[in-house]
Amino acid sequence: MVWLKAIIRHQRLTDWICENPGKICIFIILFWTFVGQTGHDPWKPDEAHTFGVTLGILKQSEWIVPLLANEPYLKHSILVYLSSALTAILTKSFFPLHDGARLSAGLWMIVVFLFTAFSAKELWGGKSTWLAPLILAGSVGLLVRGHQLTPNIIFLAGVAISIYGMAVAPRRPIVGGIGIGFGVAISSISTGLVDPWMIILFILGMMLISPLYRTKHFLISIAIAFLIALPLISIWPFFLYTTDRVLFFEWLNIYNLERMRDIFILSSKDRFFYYIGILPWFSWPAWPFAIWALWIARGQGFQRREIQLPIVTFISILFFLTVSGKGREILALPLLIPLSLLASISFKNIPRGATNAFYWFGLMVSIFIVTLCWTCYSAIELQHPRWLGDVFLKYQPFYKSNPTAQQIIAGALGTIVWIALLFNLKKFSERSAIVWTSSITIGWFLVVVLLFPWINSIKTYRYMVEDLVQHIPSNVECVSRVRIREPQRAMLDYFGNLITIPIENRFKSERCNFLLAEGEWNAERYLIDKWERIWEGGRFGDEKERYYLYRKKNNERP
Known part of the structure; x- marks a missing residue:
């Protein structure tokens, strides 16, 4: 290990990384965002029907009524289909339609990371500005879902924008109102009129517990938000109503009013403890650092808006999801933002032993994932080791191995860059967060480059x-x-x-x-x-x- 460190470590690069950790994090997040957006067919359930409606727009130029295989599909609002159709059109010379459509999810994830950084900067500033989106990108629950073409990614962007609006509103009421208004509007025209109520809940919660949100300035923010959100939310329903009144009332009654009513009706199918049950793995590693941040802030710290806003946001979203009774992990994505915001301030006072433990844990996990990816690739494509290749062959006997030099070169380069980053990181408290997210990213990269052909052969309907x-x-x-x-x-x-x-x-x-x-x-x-x-x-x-x-x-x- 010492000789390898002597070869790879360069003092000038080490000093630059130490002086510019934010730039390294931007690179990691951008790399995380767009790796895996292309190179596989639409997979069920969410991606397949989302792209199916996008395909209806592309084939029939029907921009008002969402059509799935020539039949109206009104479960979600129109924004996800419009944005994915736009990126598919713009990139059709370079990518298949489904890959081009999926790139829109990457653009919306950039919005999520950007406004998470803005919120952290507004609340705490300093290193939290880049730590919050970095921890968010490292959250286990976001890894797969953040690379799928679904309305929930756009809803997540709306939540991130709304949180920023709430964070900045006490200082800049107009900017805060614009943020809240656009956040609520984007949320509403992505998944429908029901889910944005979780945003309204944390707005009401902050008005209840914090005097900063019971002032004339914040009323100005609310008024601006209302004036922005209402017209934006109304545009598509208005055109749907003028196009087909029957479909409009079907969308309004079945997919909005009845869904809202079902929240208040108990059913044997309700899964009230589902989200609490998945949080330990879904929000790892944000939740232990968020708990440490709360421990640091105990007492007078809980009276500060900087602590109150993430707490109230998390509780409001968790309450809404729990009461709704629908147990799906993709719906839990908004919980990751307030947890990441809280976790970003914990590194200021975290004990050295704890951060070193997390560093070595992340390192061991990443070495295991990298080794596993290369071993599985060798077994699938080269039938070595033979016993493992037989396992994959038994599970998918119809897959035809086709190892390529491009796969091996890309995987090797990614692995080398990751190793170089590890050996050129100095010891500082935030190093463990960089190591974790970069390790998750390289693991995902190797899965995409080396294993996606085999995975896609199982999941595709082509x-x-x-x-x-x-x-x-x-x-x-x-x-x-x-x-x-x-x-x-x-x-x-x-x-x-x-x-x-x-x-x-x-x-x-x-x-x-x-x-x-x-x-x-x-x-x-x-x-x-x-x-x-x-x-x-x-x-x-x-x-x-x-x-x-x-x-x-x-x-x-x-």
Whole structure:
């Protein structure tokens, strides 16, 4: 280790990193953001149907009514589809449509990191400005979800902007009002009118406990926020109403009012303790440092706005998610921002033993991840070690190994740069945070470069759809469907240009001579007798999710 350090360590580089840790963190965050945004097909569930609606915009130039495989899809508002369609159009010369669309998620993540840094600078300044987004990027729960094309990433950006608006409002009411207004508006036109209530909750919470938010200046901020948010929120619903009133009221009643009502109705399916249960791993390593920050601030510190705002924000978001009863980890993303803000101030007074322990823990984890990635790559692509290669082959027997020099060179360069960074970091309290996030980043990079081809072969619907459409004549009038869900419908449209009609729509589906079903079709016997099965398939290695194609018997065709 000493001889390696002597070769890699350069005093001038070491001094520069020590003097400019913020610039190193910017590089790490940018690298983290865009690695993994390209190079794989849309994966279910969230990415597949989100891209499916984006594809509807690109194919039909329908910018008002979200369409998934030619059918209205109103579960989320329009912003995620518009932004992803825009990046897909701008980058279509360089990337496939799905990769270009996914790049919009990276741009929204930049907004998240930027406004997290702004909030930390406003609350505490100094090293917290770059530590807060660095800790956020190092959060385990954000690693995969932060690289997916989903409305929740845009909602996260809205939360980050709103928190900054609240942080700056006591000092600059107009700027604060603009931040709150845009934050609420972006949140509302990303996931709908229900989720932004968690923002309203922490605004009301701060007004309740802090006199700084019960002044005329803050009322000015609220007024400005209202004047900005209301028109922005109303634009798309107005155009939807003028385009199709039935769809507008479906969106308003089913996906907003009924969803709000369901929050207050108890159900056996509610998972009230889900988010508390996932926090220990989901928010690692932010939560232990946040707890230490609270310990440091005990007593008079809790009366300071700088401490109150992250606490109230976290409690408000957790309360809303818990009461809603919906247990999905992607919904917990907003919890990471206030925890990262609190964690960023803990490094000022953290004991040396604790920061050294975290440093070595991060180092050991990263060495394990890097070694594991290279070992798995060797097993998958080179069948060495043989026993591990057989394990991967058993799990995915249809994968064809194709090792490339580009993969090996890119992975090796990334590993070398990471090692060089580790050996050129001086000892200072924030070093452990840099080591952790850089290690998480290099681990993700190696997964993307070395293992994504194998992972994508398991998760993609491309090969299944390509095989399916070969059994359907090109001049077929229509294909009806049974139990085909939104992600699969989107991928049928994208990979096979295949639009299906629900069998419940008797007027249209009775004309169809082909029927696609997920799982065994348990219809009435007299109906089954009219059809013959001509194809069965699914994703490679997936024996649970099976699809069946039926064709009407000759004497039953219209």
